[in-house]
Amino acid sequence: MSEPGTVEFRDVHKRFDQPVLAGVELSIGRGQSVSVVGHSGTGKSVLLKTTIGLITPDYGDVVVDGESVVRANRRTLARIRRKVGYVFQNAALFDSMSVFENVAQGLSDEEQRDLGYRALVTEVARALEHVNLEPQKVLSKLPSELSGGMRKRVGIARAIVGRPEILLYDEPVTGLDPVNGAVVHRLIAQLAAELGVTSIIVTHDIEGTLPISDRVAMLDHGRIRFDGTPDEFRTSDDPLVRAFLERDVPDSEVLEAL
Amino acid sequence: MHTDPEDRPGAGASIDPQLMRRPAQAPWPERRLASLGRTAARVLEHAGGMAMLLWRTLVYTFTGRIPLREVAAQVYWMGIGSIPIVLVTSALAGIVLSQQGGYQLTSNIPIEYLGSVVTSSMVLEMGPVLTAVVLIGRVGARITAELGTMRVSEQIDALYSLGRDPVRTLVAPRIIAGIISVPILVAMADFMGVMAGMTAAQWTLGLGRDSFFYGARIFWNDWDLFYSLFKALAFGFVIPLVASHMGLATRGGAEGVGRYTTSAVVTMTLAVLILDALFPPLLLG
Numbered sequence: 001m002s003e004p005g006t007v008e009f010r011d012v013h014k015r016f017d018q019p020v021l022a023g024v025e026l027s028i029g030r031g032q033s034v035s036v037v038g039h040s041g042t043g044k045s046v047l048l049k050t051t052i053g054l055i056t057p058d059y060g061d062v063v064v065d066g067e068s069v070v071r072a073n074r075r076t077l078a079r080i081r082r083k084v085g086y087v088f089q090n091a092a093l094f095d096s097m098s099v100f101e102n103v104a105q106g107l108s109d110e111e112q113r114d115l116g117y118r119a120l121v122t123e124v125a126r127a128l129e130h131v132n133l134e135p136q137k138v139l140s141k142l143p144s145e146l147s148g149g150m151r152k153r154v155g156i157a158r159a160i161v162g163r164p165e166i167l168l169y170d171e172p173v174t175g176l177d178p179v180n181g182a183v184v185h186r187l188i189a190q191l192a193a194e195l196g197v198t199s200i201i202v203t204h205d206i207e208g209t210l211p212i213s214d215r216v217a218m219l220d221h222g223r224i225r226f227d228g229t230p231d232e233f234r235t236s237d238d239p240l241v242r243a244f245l246e247r248d249v250p251d252s253e254v255l256e257a258l
Numbered sequence: 259m260h261t262d263p264e265d266r267p268g269a270g271a272s273i274d275p276q277l278m279r280r281p282a283q284a285p286w287p288e289r290r291l292a293s294l295g296r297t298a299a300r301v302l303e304h305a306g307g308m309a310m311l312l313w314r315t316l317v318y319t320f321t322g323r324i325p326l327r328e329v330a331a332q333v334y335w336m337g338i339g340s341i342p343i344v345l346v347t348s349a350l351a352g353i354v355l356s357q358q359g360g361y362q363l364t365s366n367i368p369i370e371y372l373g374s375v376v377t378s379s380m381v382l383e384m385g386p387v388l389t390a391v392v393l394i395g396r397v398g399a400r401i402t403a404e405l406g407t408m409r410v411s412e413q414i415d416a417l418y419s420l421g422r423d424p425v426r427t428l429v430a431p432r433i434i435a436g437i438i439s440v441p442i443l444v445a446m447a448d449f450m451g452v453m454a455g456m457t458a459a460q461w462t463l464g465l466g467r468d469s470f471f472y473g474a475r476i477f478w479n480d481w482d483l484f485y486s487l488f489k490a491l492a493f494g495f496v497i498p499l500v501a502s503h504m505g506l507a508t509r510g511g512a513e514g515v516g517r518y519t520t521s522a523v524v525t526m527t528l529a530v531l532i533l534d535a536l537f538p539p540l541l542l543g
């Protein structure tokens with residue numbers, strides 16, 4: 001599989017104090033939106049970080065666009081990373097930089113030089129509009145002046161400004177209220193449709209993510225326990241999937257039950 | 259009120275005595291050796307990490323890929339921002355040297371020699387070391403805390419994810435700024451210390467300016483100034499290097515930032531004092 005926008009995890013193992021990933025096998029095709037779910041501590045974020053070499057597997061390989069991330073040298077790794085946009089759990093915006101500077105970091109120095117200042121501002125504004133933020137209102141603000149939802153969206157704008165082929169979301173709605181969470185979910189679906197990117201979404205919020213996913217992969221004890229469509233996930237007999245789904249009851253149902 | 263342990267909730271449940279027993283430990287020489295081994299491994303790991311930082315900084319420097327705007331910002335903050343505190347501490351050191359020197363020279367040694375005592379002590383030792391200690395607190399601790407916070411809040415990972423190397427954008431500019439700023443600060447500290455020592459000697463011991471500088475010239479060697487600046491160069495390099503390495507190595511949230519910052523301050527102080535001890539046999543021998 002060497003088409004642009006593809007990701008393959010081949011027998012990925014990673015151990016810290018104890019094994020976290022123990023032979024993950026997962027192939028993700030171009031333009032697919034895959035949710036990776038599982039209980040806390042099952043290695044979802046670790047798996048996501050291996051995709052761009054932030055964490056190196058102890059064994060196995062991660063292949064992005066046909067190129068091995070594990071065997072990549074510094075230059076190749078930088079090239080692979082440019083094809084991938086990563087949205088961090090807490091946005092990970094640079095505190096000392098304005099929103100404009102933060103988003104512009106998504107473009108390499110060469111790209112920024114080639115564009116020139118005016119075109120750079122246009123590119124940054126376009127990315128911010130994509131995430132439903134008004135550029136003139138936020139461009140000069142510091143991250144500390146933004147709400148949690150806005151920070152998340154600026155983080156997404158930074159990830160997409162370089163027109164990546166793959167977008168990785170690490171717990172995109174954690175810490176957001178349900179309204180902002182729904183906005184971010186809609187945004188993920190909208191970006192996948194408009195930009196045609198491959199999306200990997202690591203999440204606990206299965207209810208919000210199922211409608212925007214083509215596939216769901218469930219991690220358990222360091223391996224993929226379930227891999228299928230959202231419908232197959234909902235109707236699965238697997239007791240762990242059932243337990244995961246049943247615990248994830250929407251607030252409305254909880255209120256009704258009360 | 260006495261309560262029978264048997265009356266406590268859950269007291270009736272039997273507990274496996276095996277669980278209460280502490281796990282068997284290796285004899286103490288083995289434990290001591292293992293602990294020594296772990297410490298040695300940690301020291302080697304840090305030394306290796308700093309060597310890698312240094313190598314990559316050199317590569318970026320000699321390939322001209324350092325963001326100069328960031329270097330200028332760091333020179334401003336490290337250098338210009340540190341001038342007041344460096345001048346105050348060096349002036350106080352000069353005054354103390356002058357007063358204590360005056361106290362010791364009250365017997366048969368001519369008081370003019372005080373000029374030499376103050377100048378040599380300031381230039382050879384107090385200027386560089388005192389400036390370094392001030393910079394460890396003001397600059398080094400801040401670099402470690404800043405990079406450490408960036409590490410635990412995933413901002414360093416974000417830089418990597420954007421195809422940017424933190425060594426190029428964060429570490430190299432700080433090391434270069436240290437190499438530029440510290441020698442200038444030390445030169446200012448040397449000058450300020452000598453001037454303050456001279457003024458104090460004039461006011462309290464009645465030693466005139468001409469006599470002070472006559473005494474200073476008796477044992478003055480031009481090499482002393484280069485020696486002072488070489489020391490400054492080494493300190494200006496080692497403080498941001500250690501501080502940046504410890505910042506990037508930070509783990510464990512806010513508690514980790516505190517722990518690594520403390521550890522960085524201790525390591526920087528030791529590194530400066532060890533370098534200081536190596537200089538006389540190497541350059542004054």
